[in-house]
Amino acid sequence: MTDAPLLEITDLTTQFFTRAGVVKAVDGVSFSLRRGEVMGLVGESGSGKSVTGFSIIGLIDPPGRVASGSVKLDGRELVGLPPDELRTLRGRIVSMVFQDPLMTLNPVLTIGEQIRLALEAHEKVSGAQARQRAIAGLAQVRIPRPEATVDYYPHQLSGGMRQRVAIAIALLHHPKLIICDEPTTALDVSIQAEILVEMKELVAELGTALIWISHDLATVASIAQHVAVMRLGKIVEAGPTLDVLTRPQHAYTRALLDSLPSRAKPGEFLLRGGGVPDAVPPARKPASAAAAPVPGAPYFIADRVSKRFESRPSALRALGQRFGLLQPPPVVMAVDEVSLTVPRGEALGLVGESGSGKSTLGRMAAGIYAPSSGTVRFEGWPVMSEGQGSKKLTTRIQTIFQDPFASLDPRMRIGDGIAEGPLAHGLIGKAGARGYVRDWLAAVGLDPAFADRYPHQFSGGQRQRVAIARALAMQPDLVVCDEPVASLDVSIQAQIINLLMRLRAELGLTLIFISHDLSVVRHLCDRVAVMYRGRIVEEGPAGEVYDNPQHDYTKRLLAAVPVLPEAAA
Amino acid sequence: MLTHIAERILQALAVMLVMSALVFVGVYAIGNPIDVLIGPDVSQDIRLETIARYGLDKPLWEQYFTFLNRVLHGDFGRSFVFGMPVLQLILSRLPATLELTLAAVLSAALIGIPAGIYAGYRPESALSKTIMALSILGFSVPTFWIGLVLIMTFAVELSWLPAGGRGETASLFGVEWSFLTLNGLSHLLLPALNLAFFKLALMTRLARAGTREIMLTDTVKFARAAGISESVILRRHVLRLISIPLVTVFGLEFASTLAFAVVTETIFSWPGIGKLIIDSIQSLDRPVMVAYLMLVAFVFIMINFLVDLTYFALDPRLRKGRA
Numbered sequence: 001m002t003d004a005p006l007l008e009i010t011d012l013t014t015q016f017f018t019r020a021g022v023v024k025a026v027d028g029v030s031f032s033l034r035r036g037e038v039m040g041l042v043g044e045s046g047s048g049k050s051v052t053g054f055s056i057i058g059l060i061d062p063p064g065r066v067a068s069g070s071v072k073l074d075g076r077e078l079v080g081l082p083p084d085e086l087r088t089l090r091g092r093i094v095s096m097v098f099q100d101p102l103m104t105l106n107p108v109l110t111i112g113e114q115i116r117l118a119l120e121a122h123e124k125v126s127g128a129q130a131r132q133r134a135i136a137g138l139a140q141v142r143i144p145r146p147e148a149t150v151d152y153y154p155h156q157l158s159g160g161m162r163q164r165v166a167i168a169i170a171l172l173h174h175p176k177l178i179i180c181d182e183p184t185t186a187l188d189v190s191i192q193a194e195i196l197v198e199m200k201e202l203v204a205e206l207g208t209a210l211i212w213i214s215h216d217l218a219t220v221a222s223i224a225q226h227v228a229v230m231r232l233g234k235i236v237e238a239g240p241t242l243d244v245l246t247r248p249q250h251a252y253t254r255a256l257l258d259s260l261p262s263r264a265k266p267g268e269f270l271l272r273g274g275g276v277p278d279a280v281p282p283a284r285k286p287a288s289a290a291a292a293p294v295p296g297a298p299y300f301i302a303d304r305v306s307k308r309f310e311s312r313p314s315a316l317r318a319l320g321q322r323f324g325l326l327q328p329p330p331v332v333m334a335v336d337e338v339s340l341t342v343p344r345g346e347a348l349g350l351v352g353e354s355g356s357g358k359s360t361l362g363r364m365a366a367g368i369y370a371p372s373s374g375t376v377r378f379e380g381w382p383v384m385s386e387g388q389g390s391k392k393l394t395t396r397i398q399t400i401f402q403d404p405f406a407s408l409d410p411r412m413r414i415g416d417g418i419a420e421g422p423l424a425h426g427l428i429g430k431a432g433a434r435g436y437v438r439d440w441l442a443a444v445g446l447d448p449a450f451a452d453r454y455p456h457q458f459s460g461g462q463r464q465r466v467a468i469a470r471a472l473a474m475q476p477d478l479v480v481c482d483e484p485v486a487s488l489d490v491s492i493q494a495q496i497i498n499l500l501m502r503l504r505a506e507l508g509l510t511l512i513f514i515s516h517d518l519s520v521v522r523h524l525c526d527r528v529a530v531m532y533r534g535r536i537v538e539e540g541p542a543g544e545v546y547d548n549p550q551h552d553y554t555k556r557l558l559a560a561v562p563v564l565p566e567a568a569a
Numbered sequence: 570m571l572t573h574i575a576e577r578i579l580q581a582l583a584v585m586l587v588m589s590a591l592v593f594v595g596v597y598a599i600g601n602p603i604d605v606l607i608g609p610d611v612s613q614d615i616r617l618e619t620i621a622r623y624g625l626d627k628p629l630w631e632q633y634f635t636f637l638n639r640v641l642h643g644d645f646g647r648s649f650v651f652g653m654p655v656l657q658l659i660l661s662r663l664p665a666t667l668e669l670t671l672a673a674v675l676s677a678a679l680i681g682i683p684a685g686i687y688a689g690y691r692p693e694s695a696l697s698k699t700i701m702a703l704s705i706l707g708f709s710v711p712t713f714w715i716g717l718v719l720i721m722t723f724a725v726e727l728s729w730l731p732a733g734g735r736g737e738t739a740s741l742f743g744v745e746w747s748f749l750t751l752n753g754l755s756h757l758l759l760p761a762l763n764l765a766f767f768k769l770a771l772m773t774r775l776a777r778a779g780t781r782e783i784m785l786t787d788t789v790k791f792a793r794a795a796g797i798s799e800s801v802i803l804r805r806h807v808l809r810l811i812s813i814p815l816v817t818v819f820g821l822e823f824a825s826t827l828a829f830a831v832v833t834e835t836i837f838s839w840p841g842i843g844k845l846i847i848d849s850i851q852s853l854d855r856p857v858m859v860a861y862l863m864l865v866a867f868v869f870i871m872i873n874f875l876v877d878l879t880y881f882a883l884d885p886r887l888r889k890g891r892a
Contacts (some may be wrong), residue, residue: 098794
């Protein structure tokens with residue numbers, strides 16, 4: 001009996017009944033899991049990996065439902081179980097942790113109340129008992145000062161702490177199986193590394209089996225003994241993690257691995273992005289003589305720039321502060337006296353964790369934020385005008401943002417969106433606008449006929465191409481890229497990285513590339529600057545910083561990155 | 570938190586001051602109260618003497634400051650028509666309107682919020698669709714017409730309930746209330762129902778929209794994954810999360826109903842302040858109008874302030890200070 005697998009899934013099919021027809025999100029998946037075993041479920045968005053998790057735990061919302069197949073947990077068939085009986089298993093026998101702890105915890109209930117609700121779901125507990133159990137649960141997931149944390153609200157905790165709370169709730173009743181759906185995707189690498197280690201220890205300690213769902217092969221490799229790769233609702237390859245990652249049998253697994261910049265030589269095109277070369281970008285308007293570079297000035301320099309964020313106090317508060325009755329609110333120094341130069345044609349990587357100030361610095365470099373002190377100069381000319389309500393003075397610096405969904409106007413045809421800036425600045429005439437837009441769409445690998453479509457008609461990767469075309473159509477010399485591939489699947493990420501590398505070479509662009517992903521920066525950039533708490537703690541040629549980090553923080557950051565096992569030669 | 574309260578009180582004082590000036594000037598421009606106070610056949614001497622007695626011969630700004638000074642001493646003047654202090658007059662009518670309004674707003678909330686949560690939880694069910702269809706009616710049918718239909722049905726045709734008046738009252742804290750006697754309650758039922766209709770529809774739709782949104786969030790999914798039952802999820806998670814917009818609307822509706830229950834009070838001849846203000850406008854009883862409008866401004870400010878404080882209680886994210 002103990003030899004029987006804990007979880008046995010046979011030919012599981014989950015369908016979504018939509019107006020467009022039936023979508024098989026999970027299409028005949030079979031696998032099994034022994035007690036205490038850790039399995040990774042890997043795939044890109046839409047592969048059905050999350051739906052598989054929800055199918056096991058019986059939380060498929062209409063219009064979806066488990067159409068056929070069997071999920072046997074601890075010898076008990078879960079498919080077809082009445083909702084009430086399924087509920088009594090959830091949290092007790094099988095539980096689940098989601099991606100974003102900010103979304104999963106209730107913002108208006110204390111941690112203790114939320115734990116009590118989860119306890120009361122399966123047992124009768126008094127208020128005092130619930131509190132004791134909550135404190136013990138928080139201590140188990142290594143939350144410091146659990147007696148205090150139990151009375152906190154989620155917003156008073158950091159992202160890593162919130163995810164630990166969610167894990168504590170999932171572990172309350174010592175379930176036999178935990179399903180974690182992208183549990184570290186929203187977290188910084190160093191927090192991710194901590195959670196990975198703790199999770200490994202916890203499941204070993206409790207003998208809990210774990211299904212770790214992720215898009216990231218490297219994190220899965222560092223926690224799971226077995227891995228299954230999913231694509232379009234099917235498992236295309238499964239086996240011991242080391243075998244699958246070092247000797248992939250299926251073409252899709254190989255393609256996924258080849259998309260990772262960490263597995264390619266820096267500066268090489270990633271294999272995924274091969275195929276027909278895209279059209280050459282359209283010609284630029286010759287530069288006007290009026291803005292000739294100041295002789296001797298560096299190409300781009302941010303000179304001792306700082307950015308403070310402070311809220312303007314109300315009149316009464318200001319009065320109170322003046323007379324010393326009230327404490328002024330603490331000033332947040334997002335960027336603290338940072339200096340940076342970028343020579344023409346270089347790609348500079350700006351890395352750091354969330355809150356390090358890398359995006360704020362990027363925005364000051366791009367002329368979006370005015371620095372609180374210090375200046376940003378391009379070819380010797382200030383990027384922004386002085387004083388109140390300062391404006392950006394040059395069109396030769398442009399920005400590509402992280403979220404292509406948020407950065408494109410949903411009500412504007414993308415062709416009009418691309419032409420808007422160049423028309424306004426006289427880079428092109430009205431007559432030539434259409435052709436210009438078509439040329440740019442072709443240059444970023446999109447069908448020129450797409451010019452008449454709206455942003456919602458594109459996939460995430462296509463939208464990011466549109467955003468790149470829109471930025472480059474302004475004919476910039478320097479482009480600030482703020483996490484341009486962070487929200488994309490690895491294969492799409494590889495395509496966008498290839499596109500950026502190609503366009504950089506063809507147009508002779510200078511890049512400031514902001515990313516939390518160290519492998520992407522290493523792949524794309526010549527030089528790298530590491531930011532920590534508003535300052536640059538280390539700067540140098542990419543190879544040197546990565547191979548021989550000097551600053552403690554850089555060392556910790558690099559150590560936290562999960563590494564894939566090397567392919568056998 | 571304390572500075573926030575201090576700020577709000579300062580704001581409230583400023584608003585009251587501006588309101589007093591606006592009201593005074595606005596009301597001053599309407600009609601001539603002397604024509605109401607004394608008959609057309611009195612002698613010119615008595616006429617001038619009356620004008621002087623009420624201070625109506627003084628320039629506008631002087632009248633305003635005299636008024637302001639009196640108000641600061643709690644004296645809103647005497648009603649021209651009733652011949653009694655205005656404050657006393659309004660306070661004698663206020664309990665009737667207060668209990669009518671509270672009955673209407675509370676029943677709207679107690680019926681509307683559960684109905685809305687149900688409709689948001691089971692949007693496809695027949696009952697939910699019926700609830701939503703009825704709520705459209707509640708929005709679109711005018712209040713006075715519903716009032717007339719209620720009287721026609723329950724008072725005239727069925728003779729179950731009285732058509733108007735407050736009925737018997739009982740005393741509590743030295744004030745007469747209808748809801749304390751059975752007869753009074755029967756008088757309260759129809760006008761309260763009439764006033765509640767629109768609010769009921771509003772609460773239902775708000776609660777439904779909020780519930781639908783919250784039900785799709787990961788918070789609910791995570792609670793379900795922990796095995797928490799649906800009723801606990803609705804009561805503990807959803808209700809707390811949708812309560813902020815509900816409290817806002819509850820406060821606004823409570824204040825506006827308290828101030829403007831005029832139509833319903835007229836139809837059901839309910840002796841509240843709504844009827845009083847209509848009568849005062851017709852008889853150009855200037856002190857009553859001014860005091861009433863000041864009172865309305867005060868009630869709105871107070872209720873908004875209470876709503877603000879409730880936000881702090883409901884949403885910990887608004888409280889300052891990070892751990």
